[in-house]
Amino acid sequence: MLSKNACEVLFGACLLIFCLPGFSEAVGDYSELCRLFKNGTNIRKPGTCDEYIHCSDGEGIMKFCEGTTPYYNSIKQECVKELSNSHLYCGNRCEGRNGTWVSDPTNCEQYFYCRDGVPLAGACPIGQHFSESSQACMHGVDSQCVDVANICEILPENTAFRYEDDCSYYYVCKNSKQTLTKCKSKLYFNVETGDCVARNLVACDAHSKEGVCAASSKVVFKSDSATCRGYFICKAFGTVADLDPLWNQCPEGTFFDEGRQLCGKATDVVCTHNRCDGRGTMLVVSSKNYCHNYIQCVDGLEVAESTCHFDHFFDEVIQACSSKIIYDNCCDEQPNSS
């Protein structure tokens, strides 16, 4: 951090003065970049033949190829002895440009000035982001600090990565351009496996708002269809639907009940997404098998489901199976209930 600030203080005032090679590159916060990619992904630092960012547990670490393998091959994702012609330009975004600036897709504060196709690295003053369309450093451009529009130029074909605005979508790199792709109905993109899976298996910060709200003259609450506590608040716009409903969560220990339009005691609410959501480490009753089944929760996640012996019912209050008949509050899916 210290050397990064020093770099910006010394050189930030004049945009055309460049940090020394190996100086700006050695620092930088790449956690926003690495959030988009699966653990272990390597991303070439644009404009270099030997540097890449290694994403590990959400952090980005600058690495350098050296010794007998001095070049970085972005397709093999490793350091190699030599580069074939197709790697000649090493992800150089300045190829064919003269006298213009291009973004560094891995870091919104950095840019390259292209002089006869040669990239010269520079950094914006503290608090500013580089905008390629404006050809300038700008204040408060966007909170998004990754240039998604150009990142496929430095990634292997078919790399799939996270779309931050909606978990049911993801990007795929095709012909060096990002393509937004949608998962099949009711699925979310899993960045670690690169495929679409059941929504309750993905830790999602941006639940899908598509088709959630209908036109209504009163406020309606709708399940997020991914978690037991999460719901959307559909505003009353009358003849048009709320396309951007706010997401909220029921308090811990309660689940959202769409039928009753409220947050109810978890044992009273039918929900199979994740019955451990907000319940810590304990045993909870399942929404299957008419209160004979219970789920072991560890830190809010479902670990295992079991069945009580001899037709016993699971009682959350005593955290055990009991011969007491528990039926009224059973949170099973009731066929044809309305």
Ligand SMILES: *[C@@H]1O[C@H](CO)[C@@H](O)[C@H](O)[C@H]1NC(C)=O
């Ligand atoms: C992420 O990858 C690193 C190696 O690149 C590994 O050590 C670490 O355990 C992985 N983390 C997870 C959560 O899989």
Ligand SMILES: *[C@@H]1O[C@H](CO)[C@@H](O)[C@H](O)[C@H]1NC(C)=O
């Ligand atoms: C690039 O731009 C500079 C300055 O405008 C100019 O002197 C130079 O001839 C240009 N190079 C090419 C290849 O056009």
